[in-house]
Amino acid sequence: MAKIEMQEIAHSYMAQPKGPDDYALKRIHHDWDDGGAYALLGPSGCGKTTMLNIISGLLRPSEGRVLYDGRDVTDLPPEKRNIAQVFQFPVLYDTMSVFNNLAFPLRNRGVDETEVSRRVREVADILDLTPFLKKKAAGLTADAKQKISLGRGLVRSDVAAILFDEPLTVIDPHLKWHLRRQLKQVHEQLKLTLIYVTHDQIEALTFADQVIVMYEGEIVQVGTPQELFETPKHKFVGYFIGSPGMNFLPCVLEGDAARVNGHKIPLDGETAAAGRSKTGKLELGIRPMYLTVHAEPVEGGVPVTVKLVQDQGSFKILTLGLEDHVLQARLPEEHPVPSDNAWVTFPVDRAKLYADERLVG
């Protein structure tokens, strides 16, 4: 168990990186608290796996330091860091039994056989692997295999953290839920620091206390699932989290209101003031579920055309045309759906302002 600090980490796969574009990770500075459950969320190629491999020691960062409980481990190889890592595809020693798979890391470290046996049984018990101990690892199902990979990390008594690199990719959908719950139990039982890489927002949001969203080699936001949803700090977070993603409309400021194609949309005074000090391209952002849709003209309502209605069962998704822009709105199932023409309003406390893709205010 340990607190993991990443200090000014940057990494490039090139020997001589020239510009910022050559870096897979651009200046990451982040602390992982002891016992925390974190999800690292981002699209493919955003640097999630690079970050994970730097934490586990499979990669040495080009710049910066990694500390475990204040101790500099930047130059330590993975076997000295007491890390458990579970990969996307199950990695097993096929010729060995489950017992020997679990015992492997201990035997490599010269732990004596009675201790090995005690630890293996303990871990097998936690992961419900006891009935399989004598079986060949190769013949098991994907979820059992992933549990063995995890178990190989857990058997070491001094595990600092468990790292998961999209571990549920190969698991059947109906088993995913079960395995996810079991991972969560292990976390609560052993109080380990847990870092979970995924590109699936549902997985990240249900699993973690803190979600770290990465985009193009940078951390764009750290927060609870709630915070990510309510106040995305970066346009990318708005798009990536929530289904459908956040609406963005190019706008200009006019007093305390944003002007979109000549329609005035009121903002709160603080946001507008902060927006005025920015010079970059301004955009208005709002979650589809916060857009209010009216069938009749209302005060301050922006006229839109209804292009498409998708019934999702418990709610409906409306695709709306605002002249040359497209908006999506999410309506409760019982809410009446206007046909052809509608008017939308933007609640003042829900409308966010973005300058150069970053949240203002």
Added chain:
Amino acid sequence: MNSKLKTAVLIFYFILLLLPIYWMLNMSLQTNADILGGFSLYPSDPTLQNFTKILTDESWYSGYINSMIYVTMNTLISLFTALPAAYAFSRYRFIGDKHVFFWLLTNRMAPAAVFLLPFFQLYSTFNLIDTHIAVALAHCLFNVPLAVWILEGFMSGIPREIDETAYLDGYSFPRFFIMVFIPLIRAGVGVTAFFCFMFSWVELLFARTLTTTEAKPIAATMTRTVSATGLDWGLLAAAGILTIVPGALVIWFVRNHLAKGFALGRV
């Protein structure tokens, strides 16, 4: 072992491996009299006459062209037949699969002469004697099973979960096979292509018996170097050097596939 020692051992092995080849090159640059006249580490009076003869005499160089044509045909046929077959063996369990898989290889176990008469009769019936496709098909007898074996070995190393994930992601089978699966086993495809090429290239019995003039292979032409005055060593060595070239080019082209490691997960 540290990497310097590794490299040193490897280089030592490669030097030993290249010595006979060097000697062949050495011989190819000498006249017959010089070769037999005495020991010399390098050609004291180098001559290109052996190479000139091969490259200008049509009966010689057409042998190369014929060999290349049927070997290429054979490599392509073998690969395209073996890829789906190997996939079936690696992914599906059916009754007797292990046995069928093993029996495929028995074609290689009998002396090739056993198959010669049936092939000869079959090809005579269809007027295929002395055509490139005749030799290419005959070589499939041993190359297709070999290709199936090698490819199956590589395919079995790919976790089945890859297939399942790809289907979940909405890939159709042909698209998955070509876009996802084959790139994963490119090392295997590379080595298989080379081996098919190689075994077809050096095979002599079928190639010589099933052809007369139009598709006569280089290896058969080489036996002509035995004349009344004995063997023309220099000419044979030069022909030997030239037989290496096409295959070396093949491995040069597949080298990147052969050496390609792969990272699971980029489905």
Added chain:
Amino acid sequence: MGAEWFKETLTDSRLHDALWRQFLFSGLVLLIEMPLGVGIALLMPRKGWGVSASLVTLALPLLIPWNVIGTIWIIFTRPDIGLFGAAINNLGIAFDHTASPLHAWITLMFMEVWHWTPLVALLAYAGLRAIPEAYYQAARIDGASAWAIFRYIQLPKMRGVLTIALLLRFMDSFLIYAEPFVLTGGGPGNSTTFLSIYLVKIAVGQFDLGPAAAFSLIYFLIVLLFSYLFFQALQNVGKGEDR
């Protein structure tokens, strides 16, 4: 008639000699070429220009027609005008593979190992390259030694390619004809008369086609039996194993 041929074949003492000779030869071939080939594959670089250089070099001996190989080695091993023969003579050993059976065997083994080890090495190398990087990463995290990585990851993952290499080398060495026929002609004496050379002697030299046919069938069955045993053994390696 047929039974007579089989009887004649089975009681032929020269055939028995050729058979033992053949087993010794194939056994040595496998014992030397398999470990050597795997070793070379492990030594080969994983990236850079060295990869291409190694691959092309390995391929060279395989690409020479077999009859040419024997012919080149005739000169290569001549004590007077060949590099191999001259080098050994310079060590103070009177080398002559046409007179000494031991020298003939050593020469044949060298030629065979030179010619075919690259096949094992190429297969093993391709097999090694097909191991996903995650296995090595997991092994590092588990603190596995180089030996443990070889024993529990590389060797099991190479089982497929090594099965093919072993069977190919067994079958082709057991059926070997062109190279020893050209290089030693089966001599001196009968010391390098392998099964196929003897078979051709009976069939073509003495024109005893009946016994030759019986011989061929027995020959095929031996190759088949041993290939099958190897195949079964390698299929089951690791299945019941546990430490």
